Amino acid sequence: MLINRKKQPGARPAHNSDKTMVSHSKKRSTKSGLPPGTLVHIGKNKIAPPCITLLDYDVNGVRESEVTTADLIDKIRLTRGIKWVNLNGLGDSGILEQIGGCFDLHRLVLEDILNTEQRSKLEDYGNYLYLVLKTFRHENKGTEEKIESNQISLVLGKNFVLSFLETDSAQFGSVRDRLHSGKGQIRQSGADFLMYCLIDAIVDGYFVILERLDEKTEILETELIARPQPSTLHSIYHLKREGVFLRKSLWPLREVISSLQRGDSPLFTRNTLLYLRDVYDHTIHIIESVESLRDLTAGMLDIYISSVSYRISTVMKVLTVITTIFMPLSLIAGIYGMNFQYLPGLGWDWGFFTVLGVMATISAGMLALFRWKKWL
Numbered sequence: 349m350l351i352n353r354k355k356q357p358g359a360r361p362a363h364n365s366d367k368t369m370v371s372h373s374k375k376r377s378t379k380s381g382l383p384p385g386t387l388v389h390i391g392k393n394k395i396a397p398p399c400i401t402l403l404d405y406d407v408n409g410v411r412e413s414e415v416t417t418a419d420l421i422d423k424i425r426l427t428r429g430i431k432w433v434n435l436n437g438l439g440d441s442g443i444l445e446q447i448g449g450c451f452d453l454h455r456l457v458l459e460d461i462l463n464t465e466q467r468s469k470l471e472d473y474g475n476y477l478y479l480v481l482k483t484f485r486h487e488n489k490g491t492e493e494k495i496e497s498n499q500i501s502l503v504l505g506k507n508f509v510l511s512f513l514e515t516d517s518a519q520f521g522s523v524r525d526r527l528h529s530g531k532g533q534i535r536q537s538g539a540d541f542l543m544y545c546l547i548d549a550i551v552d553g554y555f556v557i558l559e560r561l562d563e564k565t566e567i568l569e570t571e572l573i574a575r576p577q578p579s580t581l582h583s584i585y586h587l588k589r590e591g592v593f594l595r596k597s598l599w600p601l602r603e604v605i606s607s608l609q610r611g612d613s614p615l616f617t618r619n620t621l622l623y624l625r626d627v628y629d630h631t632i633h634i635i636e637s638v639e640s641l642r643d644l645t646a647g648m649l650d651i652y653i654s655s656v657s658y659r660i661s662t663v664m665k666v667l668t669v670i671t672t673i674f675m676p677l678s679l680i681a682g683i684y685g686m687n688f689q690y691l692p693g694l695g696w697d698w699g700f701f702t703v704l705g706v707m708a709t710i711s712a713g714m715l716a717l718f719r720w721k722k723w724l
Contacts, residue, residue, distance in 0.1 A: 399437060407535050410527050430539050430542060432542060434520070435447065435511070451508060476503055477503070479502040497593075500512070502547070526545070537620070547627055569648065665723070680706065
């Protein structure tokens with residue numbers, strides 16, 4: 349029995365069926381009052397129908413098949429080489445518990461797998477390692493493109509690797525293709541090399557996200573230089589939020605990969621550690637790129653504010669020049685508009701045209717002065 353059905357003090361009611369003990373709530377308060385190791389889903393509702401794939405390989409070949417919980421244990425016992433069990437969808441905690449029982453996983457590990465709002469981390473349980481990583485992809489939300497994250501949990505044992513994904517993902521398709529084609533040394537190596545390949549595939553996916561953000565940054569920079577609009581400011585803030593989100597998610601990855609490549613666990617051979625160093629270099633490059641994106645976004649905000657201020661100052665300068673030119677003209681028109689019986693030139697036939705000429709001369713003189721001062 350996965351969850352105690354008795355009402356716990358302070359616990360919220362779990363709307364679960366008899367077969368599935370997974371809550372669809374996004375909040376951590378769902379687990380309030382429940383004992384440690386209780387299998388309750390925490391995070392966004394991205395639960396897909398569970399699908400278990402068992403992949404068994406050695407130097408002679410690869411055997412891959414979809415299995416059910418009924419024949420999972422029997423098929424695992426029949427495997428002869430390295431085992432890779434992949435679970436897409438965390439909608440059935442019973443399946444998760446059965447996989448954990450097959451490989452003797454701790455209840456806290458199963459609990460962490462269902463908690464999809466975690467930071468990247470590495471935990472050593474002696475006989476196996478538990479690793480949490482994040483993947484990202486762009487999704488269109490109406491008229492706005494947004495970065496969505498998914499959590500991937502990996503477990504490395506002596507001769508097996510377990511992967512748990514929130515949804516069906518093609519993230520590990522390249523690894524499967526290499527296994528089936530026999531390219532590289534993945535078949536000749538142990539489970540630790542398969543673990544490295546999965547980590548490397550996840551880290552390589554970050555470069556796709558960064559390239560897309562670079563394209564958006566270049567477009568915004570061009571728009572800022574040409575003619576920034578209020579929508580430009582909205583795009584800059586959206587890009588800034590994405591950068592903060594990536595930075596928060598990727599910073600812990602540096603510590604995780606660093607711990608792996610130091611070779612503290614005997615599950616990793618010396619040969620695989622050399623490859624993990626390369627992944628660590630990629631991680632440093634990714635984090636530096638995220639930091640550069642953060643600095644560029646801050647600079648773009650400054651450029652936008654400066655551009656808007658410059659446009660306002662230009663408009664105000666033109667209006668000030670026009671006002672300054674019309675001030676003496678208004679003075680002359682006001683004087684000759686006074687209701688006195690005698691005004692100089694009032695009875696002269698050319699008086700009106702003379703006053704207009706004086707006004708034109710004053711306007712031309714002031715324009716020439718402004719241009720000489722380089723105010724225009």
